[in-house]
Amino acid sequence: MDLLFPPCCTFCDDPLPDGSVPHFLCAPCKQLLNQETLWSGKNNEICERCGWRMSPGECSRAKCPSCGSVPPFLHRVFFVGRYQDELRQAVIRAKRPAEHPLAASLGGLLAEKMIETGPSFRVDIAVPIPKFWTKRIVKGANTAEVLVEAIGRRLAVRTAPAALAARRRTRKQGLLRKSQRDANVRGSMVVRAGYDFHATHVLVVDDIMTTGATAREAARVLCKCGAAAVSLAVIARAAQE
Template sequence: MTKKNTIWNRLLDTILPRHCSICDSRLGFDEKAICGSCATRLPRTHYELTADYNPMTVLFQGIVPIEKAVAFVHFNPHNASARLIYAIKYYRHPDYAMAMGEIMAKELLSSGFFNNIDAIVPVPLSRRRLHQRGYNQSEYLARGVSKITSIPVITKALRRKHFLQSQTMLGHTERQKNVENMFVLRDASALSDRHILLIDDICTTGATAMACIQEMQVAKNIRFSILTLGLTDH
């Protein structure tokens, strides 16, 4: 960042101060989405230490083939991560998603989680949902990860056909039925012979990720890993 841009950004930050998405305190100039205090209190899973076998990978065993799976934080409606994730998902803060993608990537880099990943695919939204929300939060998470890792993001190969019902209030079986045949692979060649990292905001039962992977398996010689910002406590 040039000196001129730094001065401008500091001035802008003075005029339009940014606030922590969790505690609402004013962010420091170098802080993004969350303040340093809240960042240290996020309920991290540390699944990157056992990325090939942990409570998240167990969700997919025997259903779809994955090599690694990591959720960055535990999620429930009452912990510190909930307000952050709700701000990203429902309150028009793609900037928070981008920032959290960067934060996740920085913290996971030293574990080797991104080794051998060739491309990132964010879970797509339907056109209707994209129009309502104005952005795909999973894509912004992916672009934040890409900014740190330089792994390319592919957004055109997989498409969500339509939006039927939010997964939020559905049970395990209902979630699976809700996303059956929901995705279509538009460009198998873009994913063939690659290790794909599928990125989403929240994993609850894994139904959405499973549906994406089942469709992407059409591509030749493809491998899968998964990264989400949160995993719902079961």
């Protein structure tokens, strides 16, 4: 492990005290990145399946204004925090192959969030959201694959790094209107032959969530292959529109 991850903080590079700090982050960086609450405001409820901030009275699971009332739904969503400040920097840095130790650290934080929810939350297998091959050539490896590996190791959960395949290039979700986003990702990925998700709870993993349209498309194809439930883990959730 020391060969892969030198005993320094993967975010600020400070040396770490011997074996005392998990995830290869120093205590101040861990605190900085690991935001306690996703949205400010005391009385807001957070939709468990998309992270949307709902005002009191709005918080019925069946009527979330963001994920709506049309399936497929995500069973549950996990974030380290909001896509802002240091966490935003961390997401951008973690895309670079040289920063994979940082991505693995963030994966460890995500796994911890899932453990904190208690033993009743259990996934059977973790899969990354795929990137189309032209994007992989430009950017190098897929951050989501590094996250999946770290989460799988920490939770002792099986992983299937190649289960989903991107069929075509999609436009950047952040640049599209809400109404265009579902159409942009529809049919953009498939489950590769030979994978059986029958009756499993699948965790799909990505670096950032904008509207959740990509993750819901993954949920749609996985449920068609028999998955009983699909949850999502991402480093950061982009701001609410």
